[in-house]
Amino acid sequence: MITLKDVNKNYSSEVSIGPVDLEIPRGGITALVGPNGAGKSTLLTMMGRLLGIDQGAIEIAGMDITTTKSKDLAKIVSILKQENHFMTKLTVRQLVGFGRFPHSKGRLTAEDEEIISRYIDFLHLAELESRYLDELSGGQRQRAYVAMVLAQETEYVLLDEPLNNLDISHSVHMMQHLKDAAEQFNRTIIVVLHDINYAARYARYMCAMKNGKVIHMGRTEELMNNQILTDIFETPIEVISTPQGLLACYH
Amino acid sequence: MNSTVALTPKPRTSRAPLYTAKLGLGCLLVLILLALSLLTGAFDIFSGEEGREMFAISRVPRTIALVLAGAAMSMSGLVMQLITQNRFVEPSTTGTTEWAGLGLLTVLFFYPSASILFKMSAAVAFAFIGAMIFFLFLRRISLKSSLIVPIVGIMLGAVVSSVSTFFALQTDMLQSLSVWFAGSFTSIYQGQYEILWIVLGVVIAVFILADRLTLAGLGEEFSTNVGVNYRRMVLIATALIAIATGVVTVVVGSLPFLGLIVPNIVSMFRGDDLRSNLPWVCLGGIAVVTLCDILARIIIAPFEMPVSVILGVLGATVFVGLVVKGGANAR
Numbered sequence: 001m002i003t004l005k006d007v008n009k010n011y012s013s014e015v016s017i018g019p020v021d022l023e024i025p026r027g028g029i030t031a032l033v034g035p036n037g038a039g040k041s042t043l044l045t046m047m048g049r050l051l052g053i054d055q056g057a058i059e060i061a062g063m064d065i066t067t068t069k070s071k072d073l074a075k076i077v078s079i080l081k082q083e084n085h086f087m088t089k090l091t092v093r094q095l096v097g098f099g100r101f102p103h104s105k106g107r108l109t110a111e112d113e114e115i116i117s118r119y120i121d122f123l124h125l126a127e128l129e130s131r132y133l134d135e136l137s138g139g140q141r142q143r144a145y146v147a148m149v150l151a152q153e154t155e156y157v158l159l160d161e162p163l164n165n166l167d168i169s170h171s172v173h174m175m176q177h178l179k180d181a182a183e184q185f186n187r188t189i190i191v192v193l194h195d196i197n198y199a200a201r202y203a204r205y206m207c208a209m210k211n212g213k214v215i216h217m218g219r220t221e222e223l224m225n226n227q228i229l230t231d232i233f234e235t236p237i238e239v240i241s242t243p244q245g246l247l248a249c250y251h
Numbered sequence: 252m253n254s255t256v257a258l259t260p261k262p263r264t265s266r267a268p269l270y271t272a273k274l275g276l277g278c279l280l281v282l283i284l285l286a287l288s289l290l291t292g293a294f295d296i297f298s299g300e301e302g303r304e305m306f307a308i309s310r311v312p313r314t315i316a317l318v319l320a321g322a323a324m325s326m327s328g329l330v331m332q333l334i335t336q337n338r339f340v341e342p343s344t345t346g347t348t349e350w351a352g353l354g355l356l357t358v359l360f361f362y363p364s365a366s367i368l369f370k371m372s373a374a375v376a377f378a379f380i381g382a383m384i385f386f387l388f389l390r391r392i393s394l395k396s397s398l399i400v401p402i403v404g405i406m407l408g409a410v411v412s413s414v415s416t417f418f419a420l421q422t423d424m425l426q427s428l429s430v431w432f433a434g435s436f437t438s439i440y441q442g443q444y445e446i447l448w449i450v451l452g453v454v455i456a457v458f459i460l461a462d463r464l465t466l467a468g469l470g471e472e473f474s475t476n477v478g479v480n481y482r483r484m485v486l487i488a489t490a491l492i493a494i495a496t497g498v499v500t501v502v503v504g505s506l507p508f509l510g511l512i513v514p515n516i517v518s519m520f521r522g523d524d525l526r527s528n529l530p531w532v533c534l535g536g537i538a539v540v541t542l543c544d545i546l547a548r549i550i551i552a553p554f555e556m557p558v559s560v561i562l563g564v565l566g567a568t569v570f571v572g573l574v575v576k577g578g579a580n581a582r
Contacts, residue, residue: 050475069478070475071479074478079476081472086468088465089518089523090523091522093263098473098477101462102477102478106461106462108264116263117263132522152476
């Protein structure tokens with residue numbers, strides 16, 4: 001469980017986050033949704049201890065993220081931000097291998113290699129594993145990053161807009177992979193999503209944010225509600241029930 | 252996309268094997284170059300007693316110095332490139348060498364009789380400050396173009412170098428400045444070069460920290476995610492670069508572009524897995540500097556040219572080549 005207590009962050013005089021009190025239960029996918037500038041990514045970044053908090057406390061699996069050593073946290077929570085640019089020329093397998101760093105400190109054992117192979121195969125990257133990242137398409141590269149954070153084998157995985165720059169087919173595959181990862185490997189995955197219909201289809205819980213505050217947190221079925229969604233996005237949204245589940249219409 | 256796993260017969264490992272036949276061959280080539288270096292020079296070392304003495308006093312130290320300086324400077328370049336995420340930086344394109352020179356000059360002025368250890372400490376301290384200033388600069392400018400970074404570095408170096416020149420002019424030390432700066436292994440002899448062994452520590456440290464340095468190169472967020480303290484790694488990397496640059500500048504002088512050419516050529520062939528590339532960068536650095544030094548000894552024999560002149564010509568050519576190539580497939 002991730003617990004946020006009275007979390008505040010003052011970005012600038014106009015933009016601030018909080019106070020946020022939130023409990024994210026274990027298991028499944030939790031989707032953070034809300035309009036642009038609601039603070040979803042900021043909140044996620046703070047949970048992943050990449051950004052300090054000004055006030056309050058965040059606990060992941062009972063460990064306070066400000067007092068626990070970063071290298072210990074790296075074994076229970078991993079985070080992937082959306083912009084990942086670097087010039088270092090790494091192969092897919094080398095990148096995924098870095099996910100094992102918290103456990104192996106760079107000395108990869110046979111077991112590490114097995115784990116790396118497992119997640120490379122899980123994301124269908126086996127044929128690409130010796131290719132350099134800069135030779136891959138955007139969708140393939142995104143899968144390689146996700147394979148890396150999964151190979152870290154943390155109970156909690158935080159992903160900031162993993163569908164950014166992916167087309168429909170890649171997005172659907174990515175969400176399916178994440179759902180499978182949550183179920184097969186018993187992970188708790190928290191994602192920032194822009195499209196509420198992906199959240200509706202794949203997430204167990206939804207957390208709706210607006211103006212730096214959490215407005216609603218609950219099971220996806222509860223949040224997929226005309227009134228709630230219309231209020232959050234300030235756009236008329238109608239939720240319809242389809243044979244495939246609930247669907248939000250806003251066009 | 253089907254999910255069948257390809258039945259690859261080769262074992263799936265993340266690390267390229269460190270010790271390969273190719274590496275053995277590379278070592279052999281470097282050893283041949285070093286033997287050549289031992290045999291090249293104006294003095295006939297086979298002329299009995301005197302020759303043997305000359306061999307021990309001058310040739311052996313010179314060759315050891317080539318190995319240490321070559322390995323340390325090419326590795327400094329590599330570490331700097333990783334940390335700044337820029338292929339064009341190395342101590343001589345970021346002003347670090349110039350800072351080390353200024354440090355040396357300051358000591359020469361205030362304590363002309365200072366020991367070489369003291370001179371070296373000053374050079375290292377100035378190199379550290381210089382590298383930190385450069386890194387702080389980098390945080391300020393947005394890295395839109397990778398070429399801006401070395402341009403800023405070279406300008407910074409030019410400013411520091413003009414300060415040194417002015418200072419030297421005022422204090423009548425211009426000659427010692429140019430002697431110190433023109434990197435050359437001519438003045439390497441027994442009793443004077445031993446301090447260079449310090450850089451062996453830098454080389455070993457880079458080997459040990461290889462993975463952490465690569466992670467730091469992937470950025471603050473990537474490092475933090477896997478529990479590596481980014482700021483501490485940058486500080487350690489800066490210290491390693493400063494020590495290598497400071498010591499080499501004091502003993503040998505500046506070796507321009509060495510840290511630029513070698514890691515780039517290695518990464519062109521092998522990608523950027525730091526750990527398995529390190530032996531290659533070491534060997535490459537030793538090979539390039541030894542080759543240049545042998546050339547410097549025979550080109551106008553029996554006189555010698557500063558090795559920095561030859562390195563400068565070679566390095567500038569490769570640098571321009573990289574810029575043109577980088578421009579062709581710029582993002």
